[in-house]
Amino acid sequence: MTTTNKSRPKPRSLAIIVLAWLILQLAGIFSPPLLDDVDSVYIEVAREMLHRHDYITPYIDGIRFFDKPPLMYWLASTSMAIFGESDWAARLPLAIAILALFLAIYALGLRFYTERGALYSTLIFATALGPYLYTRFFIPDLLICLWLTLGVHTFLIALDRAAARQSALLTTLAFAATLALNLLTKGLIGLVFPLSFVVLYLLITRQTPLLRRLPLVRALATFLAIALPWHILAALRNPAVPMPPGLGLPAKAGWAWFYLYNEHIARFLGRRIPHDYGNTPIWLFWLYTLLWLFPWVAFLPAAIALTRRHLGHLYPVTVRQREAALALTIWSLTVLVFFTLSSRQEYYSLPALPALALLLGATLATADVTRLHRYLLLPLTTLVALICLYFALTAPRPAPNTDLSTLLSQNPDLYNLSLGHLFDLTGAAMGLFRGPLLAVAAGMLTLGLASYLIRSRSQYAANLTLAAGMTIVLLAAHVGLTRFNPILGSAPLAQAINQQLHPGDTILLDGELTSGSTLLFYTRQSVHLVNGRVNGPWFGSFYPDAPALFETESTLRTLWAGPHRLFLLTYNPTQRTRDLTPYAPVHTLATAGGKTILTNR
Numbered sequence: 037m038t039t040t041n042k043s044r045p046k047p048r049s050l051a052i053i054v055l056a057w058l059i060l061q062l063a064g065i066f067s068p069p070l071l072d073d074v075d076s077v078y079i080e081v082a083r084e085m086l087h088r089h090d091y092i093t094p095y096i097d098g099i100r101f102f103d104k105p106p107l108m109y110w111l112a113s114t115s116m117a118i119f120g121e122s123d124w125a126a127r128l129p130l131a132i133a134i135l136a137l138f139l140a141i142y143a144l145g146l147r148f149y150t151e152r153g154a155l156y157s158t159l160i161f162a163t164a165l166g167p168y169l170y171t172r173f174f175i176p177d178l179l180i181c182l183w184l185t186l187g188v189h190t191f192l193i194a195l196d197r198a199a200a201r202q203s204a205l206l207t208t209l210a211f212a213a214t215l216a217l218n219l220l221t222k223g224l225i226g227l228v229f230p231l232s233f234v235v236l237y238l239l240i241t242r243q244t245p246l247l248r249r250l251p252l253v254r255a256l257a258t259f260l261a262i263a264l265p266w267h268i269l270a271a272l273r274n275p276a277v278p279m280p281p282g283l284g285l286p287a288k289a290g291w292a293w294f295y296l297y298n299e300h301i302a303r304f305l306g307r308r309i310p311h312d313y314g315n316t317p318i319w320l321f322w323l324y325t326l327l328w329l330f331p332w333v334a335f336l337p338a339a340i341a342l343t344r345r346h347l348g349h350l351y352p353v354t355v356r357q358r359e360a361a362l363a364l365t366i367w368s369l370t371v372l373v374f375f376t377l378s379s380r381q382e383y384y385s386l387p388a389l390p391a392l393a394l395l396l397g398a399t400l401a402t403a404d405v406t407r408l409h410r411y412l413l414l415p416l417t418t419l420v421a422l423i424c425l426y427f428a429l430t431a432p433r434p435a436p437n438t439d440l441s442t443l444l445s446q447n448p449d450l451y452n453l454s455l456g457h458l459f460d461l462t463g464a465a466m467g468l469f470r471g472p473l474l475a476v477a478a479g480m481l482t483l484g485l486a487s488y489l490i491r492s493r494s495q496y497a498a499n500l501t502l503a504a505g506m507t508i509v510l511l512a513a514h515v516g517l518t519r520f521n522p523i524l525g526s527a528p529l530a531q532a533i534n535q536q537l538h539p540g541d542t543i544l545l546d547g548e549l550t551s552g553s554t555l556l557f558y559t560r561q562s563v564h565l566v567n568g569r570v571n572g573p574w575f576g577s578f579y580p581d582a583p584a585l586f587e588t589e590s591t592l593r594t595l596w597a598g599p600h601r602l603f604l605l606t607y608n609p610t611q612r613t614r615d616l617t618p619y620a621p622v623h624t625l626a627t628a629g630g631k632t633i634l635t636n637r
Contacts, residue, residue, distance in 0.1 A: 069527030082112035100576030148360035157397025166328020216262035334413035417484025431466035441630030479508030522629030530558035532626035
């Protein structure tokens with residue numbers, strides 16, 4: 037087995053990576069408005085954290101909210117404290133973290149491969165479908181990718197230094213810090229993946245004796261110093277309180293029960309209370325993983341073949357090639373197998389994608405992928421381009437000011453999926469997406485046909501063309517998401533309320549909080565929930581200091597007939613108008629995205 041020197045970064049490659057980030061990430065933080073559900077829920081938690089000056093206990097709508105650890109909230113609240121309480125300011129830290137992730141993938145690629153392989157790996161991740169789509173939501177999974185990439189890299193460097201009998205103090209402490217940050221980002225899962233990787237890698241490579249040369253005690257102290265304070269304070273400030281009987285809860289429960297057991301162990305077993313999330317079938321979870329790698333997934337067969345070759349003993353390989361093949365295989369399979377055996381949603385495979393992107397990057401840098409391009413990518417992209425052109429040219433032109441919601445179908449059984457509303461699209465609705473469809477068609481032809489024609493002359497130019505074509509596709513997807521926003525969010529309705537809102541008025545949401553959670557952020561007001569004591573704020577509502585925000589049909593009618601003005605967001609204005617008219621007049625203030633604001637004044 038031969039050795040190789042670490043590749044060096046190139047300014048041109050760094051410029052390409054930063055340019056991709058500027059176009060795809062930074063430019064996208066200003067639109068669209070926040071989406072209902074987790075996107076606005078997590079950012080509103082950060083905003084309330086900023087106002088309450090309480091950075092230990094998360095709150096939503098004034099109610100304790102224990103679903104997630106605090107790092108994402110801390111980042112968003114800090115940014116809003118500096119730049120103001122806007123949606124773009126809240127999104128900025130995640131965008132910066134994505135740039136750090138791109139550079140971390142590039143740095144790890146430089147360790148494993150040639151500089152060109154490192155560049156390809158980074159562009160693959162930056163322009164793949166899944167990582168881009170899930171930076172459109174304020175969720176922690178891409179931040180997990182950052183800590184995992186840094187953790188794998190610092191661990192491997194620490195092993196190198198231990199094997200050479202050099203000091204591994206800084207790299208070991210850095211690895212411990214990534215563990216702590218992982219834990220503060222998404223809980224115990226942040227420990228499962230990196231520690232499983234470490235154990236498996238050491239066992240397979242038979243390097244466990246090197247652990248004696250690592251400063252493990254100081255690493256543990258670093259980990260505890262970063263991770264332990266919040267956990268201790270959260271438990272102390274949110275002790276167990278009596279729980280109502282008949283709901284499957286213990287007699288007394290607090291943060292420790294809900295966060296440590298219910299949110300982690302019970303979720304893994306599929307027994308979380310309440311069960312407010314979908315469970316993607318195993319076959320579909322793996323299919324989504326391939327989809328998230330589009331269009332680069334076309335080269336996955338070559339990547340698998342190359343990885344098997346580097347793991348075998350029939351061909352000469354470098355130390356780094358063997359190390360990369362083993363490390364990236366363990367990394368990706370640890371994530372995918374874990375969620376195969378536990379509860380899973382369609383995007384839970386994201387932490388495996390940096391490893392798969394690195395494997396694909398090595399393939400593009402060392403193997404001839406012309407046949408895969410010709411027989412897989414070219415037909416697929418051409419087909420997608422033709423479909424997009426068909427809908428763009430044949431979809432009926434909607435009348436001016438047409439509400440998109442009137443052209444969609446309804447599939448409520450799919451709405452617990454993060455992209456479930458996409459199944460509502462119909463042929464008639466495509467007329468509102470003519471521009472994005474044409475752009476997707478152009479992007480598909482660029483990354484398929486154009487890059488294929490270039491590949492015979494220059495693999496480098498072909499791969500950059502492929503990335504450029506996918507950039508066009510992703511920007512078109514962003515425009516489409518912006519046009520779809522009234523369906524997924526309620527910002528226009530919040531703006532309509534703000535124009536009429538006076539002190540003493542009350543905002544109500546017909547249903548659970550996630551069905552209109554953007555109202556909280558954009559109105560800066562508490563929202564009462566009609567028949568909405570479920571899911572997110574449900575557990576926190578049992579604390580004695582929870583505000584009285586939960587209304588029933590009876591209390592809604594009383595409030596409607598009362599002296600104060602009400603604004604009610606509802607998905608069923610006809611039924612609500614019929615129910616409330618006997619108690620006071622019902623006026624329509626605004627309608628958007630299938631939702632209506634009714635008012636009694």
